[in-house]
Structure formats: structure tokens, C-alpha cells
Amino acid sequence: MAFNFTILDKQQIESIVPLVEKLNDYKIPATILKERILEMANQNYECAAVFDEDKLIGICGLWFCTRHYAGKSVEVDHVFIDEVYRSQGLGKKFFNWIYNYVKSKGCETVELNTYSTNYASHKFYYNEGFNILGYHFLKKL
Numbered sequence: 001m002a003f004n005f006t007i008l009d010k011q012q013i014e015s016i017v018p019l020v021e022k023l024n025d026y027k028i029p030a031t032i033l034k035e036r037i038l039e040m041a042n043q044n045y046e047c048a049a050v051f052d053e054d055k056l057i058g059i060c061g062l063w064f065c066t067r068h069y070a071g072k073s074v075e076v077d078h079v080f081i082d083e084v085y086r087s088q089g090l091g092k093k094f095f096n097w098i099y100n101y102v103k104s105k106g107c108e109t110v111e112l113n114t115y116s117t118n119y120a121s122h123k124f125y126y127n128e129g130f131n132i133l134g135y136h137f138l139k140k141l
Helices: 010-023 030-040 090-104 119-127
Strands: 003-007 045-052 055-067 071-081 109-112
Touching: 003 090, 010 030, 010 045, 010 055, 010 071, 045 090, 055 090, 071 090, 090 109
Parallel strands: 071 109
Antiparallel strands: 003 045, 045 055, 055 071
16 A cells, blocks of 8 residues: 655644544544644644545644753654554554654654553554653643
């Protein structure tokens, strides 16, 4: 299979809502997800995508920033590959594409958060050379 990796145009950003919904452990309504994603698109955010022909099968949000401990950095967010395409090496290919893309934008590091119970992602990220640096805390206001 030949997959196409790309950065979505802002006009295409709403197309990620169905995939983000599948990651949605908090059961946030699609209307709110759409509002938030449209707002994100107007910040320091881009969305990498994987297509199988014209079918969107994978996404990865990219948040660009500079951090005192890491230099110019990208934080990957809401990584998702359609279940049918998993365990075939697509995640590795997607991340290699992402690494090359963010390097071309001057990034020195890649960071991410993953749910503590998502053991498959832990194995994947360890295999990709990621190390645990700390804990992610969240407080609802």
C-alpha cells in the first residue's frame, strides 16, 4: 500500500473530528471538539495526516514552541491510526515522516503525552526512542 503523508490545510482541519472522537475518553460532544479544533488551527498548531488514497486514516497534532530545557520543540498530540491499519508498520513510517518534517522547521526535540493506561502506545514510543521525563498533571477549572 502507498500512503500519503501531509500537513492538512486549515480548510481541511474539521476532517479530523471523527478520528479525534475515537480518542475522546472524556466523551466531549463532536460540536465542542469541532469548535476547539477550529480554534487550535489559529494557534501554533498544525495537523499531520495519513491518507490511503483519499481516505483519512491517521492524524497527529503538532504544537510548535520553544522550551528552555529542549530548545525549539514540537509536542505531538492526539495521535491516531485507524484500527484496520495498525500493527503494519504505518505508525513508524508516519513518525519518520513527522521527524523529517519538524526537523525541516528547525525543531530539536519531540515531546508527547500519552494516557497512562495506553500500554500499546508506551511500547511504541519506547521503541521510537522516547524517554519518560515527567508527569502530566491536569486541573479542571
